[in-house]
Amino acid sequence: MTVSEILDPLLTAESWKQAGRNVAIATVIETWGSAPRPTGSHLVIDGEGNFEGSVSGGCVEGAVITEALDVIESGAPKMLEFGVADETAWRVGLSCGGRIRVYVERLA
Template sequence: MTARQDDILKTAAAWRDAGQQVALATVITTWGSSPRPVGSQLVVDGEGHFEGSVSGGCIEGAVIEAANGAMESGKPAILEFGVSDEQAWEVGLACGGNVQVYVEKVE
């Protein structure tokens, strides 16, 4: 809904046009004090470049890894990060929130 998100989807199209592999990550649910609202997006290319954010920095690394997986397999994935999730501690979701991120390849 923001100008910034405009850029994410346009960037996804532009990167595909440039011949890059592209995946999109979108925050689909949040609980507690999650730093980015539902609908926030991140676009990733096959070399790990990205624009946008889904967490303000703490889970982006794991999301980019999953995005690479989605580019290879063509299958979407849902990632969950939160205080009850071991992985969240590892990647440092220090904000005390809980988020679900949908990751999909742009064909």
């Protein structure tokens, strides 16, 4: 694999799945305001919590990974939304002030 292939989340997801690992794919579906990663960006997660790619600048990946483990378990996709960091509404958020919607699905 070349460097760019190792850093490519979708190629990583394919090779993980073929190696028998459980995989979830998270995709940025929509962004509002200042968002660090554009619509269409991917983060892929395996059943052990290993991940490749990004959906933000590292702000919400932890939460997405936790949700992805649920999705891998249940098989049902989830739609997540993250806004400005707010302890009362969300455990995590985007410090840049933007909002993003992230779709998480299991690779079957």
